[in-house]
Every structure is written in structure tokens, then in C-alpha cells.
Amino acid sequence: MTKVQKPGTLLAGITGLYIAQSVIGGVTWTSLPAVMREAGVSLDRIGLVSLIALPWVLKFLWAPMVERYRLPRNGGNRSGTIVIFGGLASAVGVIAAGVLDPANWMSLFAVLVVVAFAASTVDIACDGFAVQSLAQKHHGWANAAQVGGAYLGSAVGGGLFLYLVGTSSWQIAAWSMAALVVLLGLPFLFVAARVPTEQSREHVPSLLHSLRRPALRQGLFAAAIFVVALKVSLGMIGPFLVDAGVDLATIGILNGTGSLVIGSAAAIFGGACVRAWGTKPVLILALILQASLLSLLAVSRITEALPVSVIMIIAIASSSGVMAFGFVALYAQFMRLSDSRQAGVDFTLFQCADAAVSIVGGVIAGQIAEVLGYGIFFSAAAALALGAVPFIAKVATQESYSLSVSDDAHVAP
Structure with missing residues (x-):
């Protein structure tokens, strides 16, 4: 398998794509709920924002097809082609979203679902290209690019975007993000164009192989429990701050600072803890901390x-x-349980499980908060996080790992 000769150039290219994907995720799942609330949309409708993540839930269905197109039996690597069309579709979709009124939530959701489909397809190609093109000794740097790119993108999409909405307009903010998505994708195209052609390939990814593995099925169960316990409150925090009297510009600065500074520092600290203690204690501690804050x-x-x-x-x-x-x-668990012969397919399954649980949890969260109020909602979310501790203690593995972590969002965290 041919390797890119200059890993620094490759890392710059894939980092740009990870930032771009997280910009879209930050706009959708962090900024949009707050903007919709200010526009007068009810909490139960805001909870439906989670449905926009549906393509991220289902992308495992077309991941093998994307990989077969990207790496044909005979011919050159088509990663750049996928990124061009997926990136342009994402940018055009964000431009279209800027034309719509945030209060017109059904049309806005339809456009953003198309954007999510394009972005999730680009994500499949980007992950596969990174693993294929980097030598194994550089894989840790690729994971660092994912983490750094995710938090920087979240700071822009969840922070700068809200600030622009608050100080200028929804349209200007959306169009600015579209331009940024295009610019961030350009470095990858230069990298992809330099990959030597491979004439023949043999491996064909298989979903059936993944689903037959008991370890992977157990990992999916653990992921579902942890994700719903930790993330169920995420979509309601923005609306909660709006109702508490915090303006959108301030929330934007808060989200941007949190993603860029607090999130990055917590990720590094979490990686060090995983390396020292293993994943199980870190997962349990995170649940206890979340229960306390909620x-x-x-x-x-x-x-x-x-x-x-x-x-x-x-x-x-x-x-x-x-x-x-x-x-x-959690993502250290995903890496540990992925089959190295088809890690892209296995890792995609874990990501899709994360997104699926996030969707269901987000919809239910909006309904509960609308009917019962924030007080009961956050109390129930805290109880859920605390109640998940014994289950995670039972199903999570204990192994420690080298400091190599990964992040989605995509979806935000």
C-alpha cells in the first residue's frame, strides 16, 4: 500500500477536512437550537434538531460503497473526487440554509439533512484516506488532527457562528461558514492529487463480518449506554441559557471558548488518564461528573x-x-474493538451507534423539557448519568492505551 511521502502535508490536508466537518456540526447541533429558540420555536421542535444527524447514523450502509468507489479494483485513488463533490454539496446547502428563516424549521431541517449526508460521505473518504496513506507510526498524529480539528471546528460553528448571528444576521453568518468550508477543503485536494496510482486491490469491506463479532456487539451496547447518559442534555443547554437571559453573542463566545480551550484541555487530560488508568475509570468518572453538573x-x-x-x-x-x-x-474503546483488517467499517458502526442514540435522546429530551420544564429534565438527566455507572462498570474493558484518541461530530461532541 502506497504511503504519502510527507506526513506533515497529509496531516494538514485531513485536519482541514475535520475542521470543516465540525464547523457544520457546530452550526447544526450547537448554534441552531439557540437561534431557533430566539426565533420563538418551541422546545419540542428544537429537540427535533437531532434528526438532522440521521445520515451520520446510517452512513454505515453506504460506507462500503464509498470505499469501493474510492479504491476501485483497478485505477487511481478517488478520494479527491469524493471530497470535491461532497464539499461543494455541503457549502451549497449551508448557503441555502442562510436564505431560509430559522423559524421555518421544516425547510431548514430538510436542507441540513442533505448537508449532513454530504459531510458524512466526505468523512468516510477522509478517514479511509488517512489510514491508508499514513505509515502506522504517524497514526497518532492523525488522531491528534481529528481531535484538534473537531474542537477548532466546534469553536467556529458553535461560537463564531452564533457571534455573527448576534452581531450581524443569520444569512451573513451562514454564508461565512459556507465559504470557510470550501477554503478548509482545498489543502486536502492538493494532497490527494499527489497520491501515486495503485492498479489493483483485493480487499472488500464487509458489514456482516463486523456484526458477527461478539466483542463489537458488546462495544455497541456500551456505547449506547454511555452516549445517552452523557449527551441527552446537550441539545437543551443552549435554549436553557437563552431562557435564562443570556444573549446569542455571549453564548457564541462561551461555546467558542469552551470548545477551543476547555474542550481541548479536557481531551488532553482525558487521554492522559486513559493512558494511566485504562478506559473504564475514565468513563465512570465522566458519568459522575456529568451527573453532578446536571x-x-x-x-x-x-x-x-x-x-x-x-x-x-x-x-x-x-x-x-x-x-x-x-x-x-469512549473512542479509545472504539479503536480497541475495531478489527484492523477493516477498521474503517467497524469504526463507522460505532460512530453510527453514537449518532443513533444521540438522535433518540435529543428528541426525547426536547419533549420532556417542553412538558415538564428544565428543572425536572436536568434532574432526570442527572439520575440517568448516575444510573449508567454500574452498567458501564460491567461492560467496559479495563485496558490502558497509548495516547491516541479520536473524535466525530461531528456531532459534536
Whole structure:
């Protein structure tokens, strides 16, 4: 298998794509709920934002087809072609979203689902290209590019975007993000164009092989429990801050700072803890920390005893700090359980399980918050996180890992 001769150039290219994907994710799952709430959309409708992640749930269905097209039996590597068309489709979709009124949530959701399909397809090609093109000794740097790119993209999509909405307009903010997505994808095209042609290939990815493995099925179960416990409150934090009187520009700065500074620091700290302790203690600690923070949010809503500044600190610690800390360990589990012969397919299955649970949890979260209020919702979410601890303690593995972590979002964390 041919390797790219200059790993630094390759890393710059794939980092740009990871940032671009996370910009889209940050706009969709972090910024959009807050913008919709300010536009007067009800919480139960805002909870439906999670449905936009549907292509990220289902991308395992077309991942083998993407890989077979990207690496044909005979011919050159087509990663650049996939990125060109997927990237342009994503940018055009974001431009179209900018024309729509955020209160017109059905049309907006339809456009963003198309964007999510294009971005998730690019993600399949990007991950496969990185693993194929980098020598094994550089794989850790590729994972660092994923982590850094994800948090930087989230800071832009969840922070800068909201700031632009608050200080200018929804349209200008959306069109700025579309231009950024195009620019971030350009370095990868130069890298992909330099890959030597391979004339013949033999391996064909198989979903059936993945699903037959008991270890992978157990990993999917553990992922489902952890994701719903840690992420169920994520989509309601933005609307909660809006209802608490925090303006969109301030929320944008808060999200950007949290993703870029707190999230990155928590990810590095989480990686060090995984290396020292193994994944199980880190997963359990993340659940306990999340339960504690959500309990404080519930108390703040019920008693109104905490000032807004303290609520903002608690919210960002939950949505960026604990989330990054915990998901480093979860993705270390994913890497550990992936079959090296078809790691792309296995890893995609784990990512899709993450997205599927996030969708269901987000929809249910919106319904509960709308009917019962934030106080009961955050109390229930805290109880769920604490109740997941014994299950994770039972199904999670204990092995420690070298400091090599990965992140989606895509979807935000």
C-alpha cells in the first residue's frame, strides 16, 4: 500500500477536512437550537434538531460503497473526487440554509439533512484516506488532527457562528461558514492529487463480518449506554441559557471558548488518564461528573439561587469539559474493538451507534423539557448519568492505551 511521502502535508490536508466537518456540526447541533429558540420555536421542535444527524447514523450502509468507489479494483485513488463533490454539496446547502428563516424549521431541517449526508460521505473518504496513506507510526498524529480539528471546528460553528448571528444576521453568518468550508477543503485536494496510482486491490469491506463479532456487539451496547447518559442534555443547554437571559453573542463566545480551550484541555487530560488508568475509570468518572453538573443546573432552575454567571460556567463545563473528557475514553474503546483488517467499517458502526442514540435522546429530551420544564429534565438527566455507572462498570474493558484518541461530530461532541 502506497504511503504519502510527507506526513506533515497529509496531516494538514485531513485536519482541514475535520475542521470543516465540525464547523457544520457546530452550526447544526450547537448554534441552531439557540437561534431557533430566539426565533420563538418551541422546545419540542428544537429537540427535533437531532434528526438532522440521521445520515451520520446510517452512513454505515453506504460506507462500503464509498470505499469501493474510492479504491476501485483497478485505477487511481478517488478520494479527491469524493471530497470535491461532497464539499461543494455541503457549502451549497449551508448557503441555502442562510436564505431560509430559522423559524421555518421544516425547510431548514430538510436542507441540513442533505448537508449532513454530504459531510458524512466526505468523512468516510477522509478517514479511509488517512489510514491508508499514513505509515502506522504517524497514526497518532492523525488522531491528534481529528481531535484538534473537531474542537477548532466546534469553536467556529458553535461560537463564531452564533457571534455573527448576534452581531450581524443569520444569512451573513451562514454564508461565512459556507465559504470557510470550501477554503478548509482545498489543502486536502492538493494532497490527494499527489497520491501515486495503485492498479489493483483485493480487499472488500464487509458489514456482516463486523456484526458477527461478539466483542463489537458488546462495544455497541456500551456505547449506547454511555452516549445517552452523557449527551441527552446537550441539545437543551443552549435554549436553557437563552431562557435564562443570556444573549446569542455571549453564548457564541462561551461555546467558542469552551470548545477551543476547555474542550481541548479536557481531551488532553482525558487521554492522559486513559493512558494511566485504562478506559473504564475514565468513563465512570465522566458519568459522575456529568451527573453532578446536571444536578446543579436542575437546582439553579428550581430554586433560582445561582447567578447567571455561575450557570454559564456549569453549562460550559458540562457541554465541553466533561463531554470531551469522557468521549476520549469512549473512542479509545472504539479503536480497541475495531478489527484492523477493516477498521474503517467497524469504526463507522460505532460512530453510527453514537449518532443513533444521540438522535433518540435529543428528541426525547426536547419533549420532556417542553412538558415538564428544565428543572425536572436536568434532574432526570442527572439520575440517568448516575444510573449508567454500574452498567458501564460491567461492560467496559479495563485496558490502558497509548495516547491516541479520536473524535466525530461531528456531532459534536
